[in-house]
Amino acid sequence: MSPDHRLPHEKGFHISWDQIHRDSRALAWRLDGHGPENGAWRAVVGITRGGLVPAMIVSRELDVRVVDTISVKSYSHQSRSEAVVTKAPQADLMGDGEGILIVDDLVDSGKTIELVRKMYPKAHFATVYAKPQGRPQVDTFITEVSQDTWIFFPWDMALQYVQPFRGTD
Numbered sequence: 001m002s003p004d005h006r007l008p009h010e011k012g013f014h015i016s017w018d019q020i021h022r023d024s025r026a027l028a029w030r031l032d033g034h035g036p037e038n039g040a041w042r043a044v045v046g047i048t049r050g051g052l053v054p055a056m057i058v059s060r061e062l063d064v065r066v067v068d069t070i071s072v073k074s075y076s077h078q079s080r081s082e083a084v085v086t087k088a089p090q091a092d093l094m095g096d097g098e099g100i101l102i103v104d105d106l107v108d109s110g111k112t113i114e115l116v117r118k119m120y121p122k123a124h125f126a127t128v129y130a131k132p133q134g135r136p137q138v139d140t141f142i143t144e145v146s147q148d149t150w151i152f153f154p155w156d157m158a159l160q161y162v163q164p165f166r167g168t169d
């Protein structure tokens with residue numbers, strides 16, 4: 001994608017599979033022992049689709065075997081539209097969210113988590129990455145990036161050839 005297509009984001013932060021794995025593990029370790037039932041979490045819920053990778057890694061690290069999903073759609077390419085829930089997790093599992101760890105890959109404007117938090121006010125919200133505008137919406141995160149940075153995840157990228165810095169004749 002050309003830089004023009006990335007505007008209005010000034011910068012790109014490109015994350016490899018290895019990096020998201022390490023950062024998701026760091027998130028799990030930070031959350032370990034902080035659940036309400038003897039430190040344990042009742043369930044991990046991933047916000048689709050980006051939250052599914054960190055949710056899987058967190059649930060694996062914390063040995064949580066109950067994993068569910070909530071589907072929220074809010075972005076089409078890089079433009080934001082109204083966030084809508086297109087699939088909810090199991091109602092009897094969720095209750096008001098007490099003991100539930102809800103995981104997403106990142107928080108940007110905070111609108112996605114704001115919507116989910118209204119549904120489950122007692123849940124704990126965790127993201128791997130956070131931008132300043134959405135930061136107040138998350139309880140735990142690992143790395144902050146500036147608001148004008150677009151985060152590129154490994155599932156949206158592919159290895160490709162790049163020209164040498166000095167070019168060729």
Ligand SMILES: O=P(O)(O)OC[C@H]1O[C@H](OP(=O)(O)OP(=O)(O)O)[C@H](O)[C@@H]1O
Nearest residue numbers: 048049050074075107108109110111112
């Ligand atoms: O804090 P916000 O401004 O709401 O943005 C953050 C959300 O946007 C992205 O999801 P997206 O809606 O693009 O869907 P996807 O996870 O299926 O790619 C990202 O994965 C977060 O869920």
Ligand code: HPA
Nearest residue numbers: 075108149150151152153
């Ligand atoms: O920076 C971002 N990267 C990928 N998806 C996103 N959805 C909102 N912000 C971002």
Ligand SMILES: [Mg+2]
Nearest residue numbers: 048049050051
């Ligand atoms: Mg998402």
